[in-house]
Amino acid sequence: MINLFYMEGLPVAVMGLGKSGLATAEALTQSGADVWVWDDNESSRAAALDKGYKVVDLTTADLTELTTIVWSPGIPHTHPKPHPVALRARAANIELVCDIELLARSERDSAYIGITGTNGKSTTTTLIGHVMEAAGRRIAVGGNLGTPALTFPSVGAGGSYVLEMSSYQLELTYSITFDVAVLLNITPDHLARHGGMDGYVAAKKLVFHRQTKPRTAVIGVDDPTCRAIWEELKAKGDQVIWPVSALGPVPGGVYAADGWLVDDTFGAAERVAELAAFPALLGTHNWQNAAAAFAACKAAGVPTPAIVAAMTTFPGLAHRQQLVRTIDGVRFVNDSKATNADATEKALATFDPIYWILGGQAKETGLDGLEAYAPRVRHAFLIGEASDRFAVWLEANKVPHTRCGTLDVAVNAAAELALAKALPGACVLLSPACASWDQFANFEKRGEAFADAVNRLEGNAVPGDRA
Template sequence: MIDLRPYISTTNGKAFAVLGLGRSGLTAACALAQSGADVWAWDDNADGRAKAAEAGLKVVDLGNCDWTAVQSLVMSPGIPLTHPVPHPVALAAQATGVEVICEVELLYRACPDATFVGITGTNGKSTTTSLIAHILAQAGRPVAVGGNLGTPALELPMLESDGVYVLEMSSYQLDLLSQLRFDIALLLNFSPDHLDRHGDMAGYIKAKLHIFDRQEKDDAAIIGMDDPDSRQVFDQINSLGNCKAIPISGNTRLAEGVFAAQGQLIDDRFASEEQILDLQSVERLPGDHNHQNAAAAFACCRRLNLTNDAIVAGMKSFPGLAHRQQLVAQQGNIRYINDSKATNADAAARAISSYENIYWIAGGRAKDGGISSLKPLFSRIRKAYLIGECAEDFARQIGKDLPYTQCQTLDRAIAQAAKDAQHDNCDNAVVLLSPACASWDQYRSFEVRGDHFRECVQKLTQSNNLEQPSTASGREAS
């Protein structure tokens, strides 16, 4: 746990209020308390308050407290700061002039000499974050990875001036920073997401742009160029000239940037194209979207003074991430890919674009827009297997454009898809779970859904049991 005593010693002795006592909030409260701060812990849920009391924390109703005695409000990013309705505690803190921050801000204040790399965007954050951290670790650099990915910021190890914090940053977290300056800030892409928390697309983009706040001349802004909103952001940051802006792309040649073209990773930062790596040989980074992730990681690691050879070695040894186009099994010419993290159509499009002869498992709790945007990719799909509460709606959206079966449950969908793929005997067939939906109708998280996919596939391939499964009633398109 991060030692906050050096930072606490610089404050005026006032209390730190902590609102939201999930894992990151409880960690923040405990780290502050262990470092000698007066901590007022609160959660709107009684279970959260009980956990705080069990941890020996002082439980204080932040809806009825003296804000003049508070130094900072450390708020869980999951609690609304602005939209749809600001939490009353946040409003009370701000009305008294108390800063509202998240635990990542405390990490920065405790370890100001370390290098901070921040990664944000709608899709690809976790892969890019993990890839950068893996490359650095393989090269022998002291590195810690966390933030919105896995480990809460204050559970990371203390790093000195030679260390690098690689932090995935959500739009919610970026709204809760006040001093943190990223030495390298990466913005990958935009597509509509979390609009209920930001009001509209403009509010969402505004929140993401906080990743570039306070950057200086020697810092770098690495920005994707594969969607219109990101290109506008690049032009904006580049024209300001506060830092070095580096464009990256997964499919388009760029002047003075890093990009992939025909699957080749190319460095043109100094207006002289240098071929770095054949990305088609890197099995864990398939598709244009992963090629953009690779371009972002390369640009970042070069800014951190790693050699080309070290970066290439790290990319080739990257194990990939669970639930993100994860190869979980192969039986003959059939690969089984777990892309449960694809909880919207844009994310599913990235996976579908990476393969041919797809037996596509989709469905769950649908996001706005459904899957109509995926129709241009239907030629890659041999058949769809629809699950979850949106199965009938997805069937209507597909219409006669694609053969489909309503399977309702994941195990039935896997068994049917495997049987069909074996029967068709196509080259490079892929049974792909890329749901384009949230998991909450049948699973508590996309991770649980992905784990169930892996378990079902393992049982199926080990037993080689590809008999016809029973499926729920539903019309089929031919």
């Protein structure tokens, strides 16, 4: 746990008692601070009391003793409507920071690699961590990814923190200048929280704040917003700038072209690896992740052969196009994290032919936008509440389908058909395009159930493919 020595003896409040909030309270307590905690949820307050924390109602308490409130990034402090505690804090000139800001104030001698973007942050962050660890670097990986920053060990001078940064966290982190900053892409998201698209873009651009050479900006250029930011950074020339693309050559950067990962950072356009060598990084969206991770690790000083070797062993993230098993040439892929059509589109674009398991608790947009991928689907297997609604879409798009009801029935039916047809490249794909709550506690439990059902199947598995 991080030693917050500079808070010893000081009153500090923690607003929001989720995983990171509780970790912050623990780190502050261990560091000798006078810790006040608050959460709008009564059960969260009760749990904090049970742990021995001082619960103080920040909506009514006298805040004049405080100089800092450690703010949960998920709680609005500006748009669409600031929380009353945020208004009180600002009126009293009390700073609002997130836990990553406290990390930065403690670990001043360490290097920082920050990764942000609308999509792909978690995969890219985990991939960078995997490469750095394989190269023998002293690192800690987390942030928005799930490991609270203040539970990290101290990596000290020569060590690196690899941090997935949400737009919310970037707004509440002031002391970090990232040695390597990665911006993957920007599409409309969280607009209400940022007062519109301009506010969202401004928050994402904070990852490059105060960077000067030799610090490096790695930026995806496959969407118009990020391409404009790239042009803006080039015009200023403050830092080293390496663009990345999944769509083809980009001068002075790292990109995917003709099935290869190409490094042109020094103008050599060197083919460093075949993309097919990275089995956990399938699809165009993952090629961008691979290019960005390669560039970030190279900027951090990892030699190219070490980066490529580590990327070939990257296992991928659980529930994100995760290969569970290959049986008699048929791949079984867990994409349970795909809880909407946009996420499922990436999987449908990656595999062909597909035996598609879908359904659950549908989002408002349903399967809209997936029509172009219908020809890839040899058969669909419906589960959960959305079965009737999705059956209408499948019929309209001429996709044969079976109503299975439950996931275990769907796995068995899909496996039986896929193995009987034995089509080259066939994939049984769980990519539900739905939330899981009608049948499972969360998408993780749904993915685990899929893996369990697949691992019960009989057949000739490829060695090492069983999860």
